[in-house]
Amino acid sequence: MMAVGRIWAIAKMTLLEASRRKVFTILLLFGVALLSSILFFPSVDDMDSRLRLIEVWSLRASALFTAIVGLFLAGFSLPTDFEQKRIYMIVTKPVSKSFVFLGRYAGYVLLLAVFIGSMGLITVLFLRTVSLFSGEKFKLAAYPRVVADQLSHAGGEPVTIGNDTCLAIKFGPDRKIVWLFTGLRRSNFADQVDVQARLVFGAEQDAYRSSGAVKIRVVNPAGKSHELTLPMNTNEERKFQFPADLIGTDGNLAVEFQAGDSDGIIAAAPEWLLLYEKSTLFELSFARGLLLVLLQSMIVLSITLMASTFLSAPLSILLGILLYLVGSIYGYIRDGTREIDHSLAEIRLAKDKHVRTPENLPAGILWFSNKMSKAVLAVVPDFAHFDFSVWLLKDHVVSWRELAAASSKALPPILVLVVLGTLLMVFKDFDR
């Protein structure tokens, strides 16, 4: 408890110092940035698109402003403490050097949380105001989604598509992919339940088949069902509806998909079919989504503060910026490494040893660059996990499960960096 009190004292001082340095004036800049989104209104026709524009605009601005604040404050704090010797005043008190790092870190996390919360509040107020004065009846919505508890199949087999393990079935009367839902509550759904489905199509004699028809049947344990046939394309997120009255008191429901074409094959993963519940309060959903932004900011903060225990402020900030950039374009780098893997495999298989890669670079350089990229990707998290705009654009609620998944991606590197920073502080010799 005494340790917590001392860490809290440093965290509180960090917050107070930041507020005295008037860092919160950046919120004014954020407000101006948000208002500037109005300039783009003429380029979008309907109210729905305008509100989405504000949502995404504000979210990007929040993430950027928070990252900048985190980078610069964290980058300069410890090096300034060392250079101006303010650190002497703390570590000569009954405070372990590690507490200084932890206190500073806690202070900046709180500061970022206040920043993100304030910017979120400003955004929501702005959205509500624009919506109110639009004269149109528009609803800011956030739909919780329900994923099936189980995916089963009859007469099919598992296949791997991309990163997903899917079930694939051929055409046939007894062959179907079945999503089983349990514990559904009728009161959570509107009269018609919105469903979103995604499939991958194939055919036995046609390697390029990417569309087809599917027969869909939604059935409850009492045998009451709703049937429809839909034409779909591969990876298209197709929506359809069924009557919510099919959801009985037991809450169990099965959604069955059969290939509609006689030579067709369909494949799907468990999470490729979603049921949409009634919209929850937008503000609450928005607040949960902002936690994703906070997680992302905490990663950038962790590496910058850790680096600042042994590097100068500019170098620490540079490292933080690099991490931010790599995390933001993680997907592109990953795809690039896969392409290089293919190129290198082609070279290995080629009989002509002088074959060069499509990039026209020596294989050795590509191999080295690929290894380096993979090493970086192994330690840097993919910031796509924290991109709340993906949820926002689809009116999706960030579920607790998704939040936990994002946390599981963010917390290990944060923990490693914080422990590393703490250890570096403990063994630091203030010999200047």
Next chain:
Amino acid sequence: MDPVIQTEGLTKVYKDFWGRPKHKGLDNLSISINPGEVFGLIGPNGSGKTTTFKLLLGLIFPSSGKATILGRSPTDVGAKARLGFLPEESYLYRWLNADETLDFFGRLFNLDAETRRKRSDELINRFGLAHARKRQLREYSKGMTRRVGFCQALINDPEVVILDEPTSGLDPISSRQIKDLILELKQRGKTVLLSSHLLADVQDVCDRIAILHQGQTKVYGAVRDILVKRDSVSLTFKDLSDAARKKIEDLAKAEGAQITHCENTLETLEDVFLRTVQDSGDGLKYDKRGPDEKKS
């Protein structure tokens, strides 16, 4: 009686980026400071005073030798809880005011809110900062910042006080107040280790001293023992007539003594300055007794 501060062969070699020895900041320092003692470290710039303090406070690690404070390692959190430190410069958080600064440092000692408030009030009043307690430290003069530095060093009512150049940047009145404070701390049984360039200050308040030069201990012992001239005696008289003075001089000569110096006793400039300022009625107070009277 166990020493409060002890060093044995304490050595610090500063190294460059590649780990090669750059220069020796302190060479084989062995001192022992007893409870209730005021100990002074003196020496020119770069003599190793601040390095000694840094080693004693656990800010840097020794290359060899060892140091203990209150019988514990300098990095021991328990020892630091009983320690107060005033650095050479006031490395405070400029954006906080005096109240917030003392509250922050009080929290680092895990003092409860009531104790923090009480101690802050006492110290702020004692150091004459009550009128400026809500102003941010960046608006303070150097002397005022220094006084806040003293307040934070004493916020935990420490058993051991380490003061690096305590009178640096202070006017004569504040300087005298600090010397009075050091002697008061001694009277209260506290142990004080200080360094200073102002040798008169050290002479006024210290029981023992060590003179450092180029990292090495050149002189170490009680101030009186170090300063005393065994072959010379000074007598001070009050209301001595010229005739009586003549007789004493003759007697001394008759006994074979050589009179090397004879003049009226001079006051110190500090005493004259303080009396002048106080007589001007600006309300400032200081102890009129001389340092020697107070030390005794």
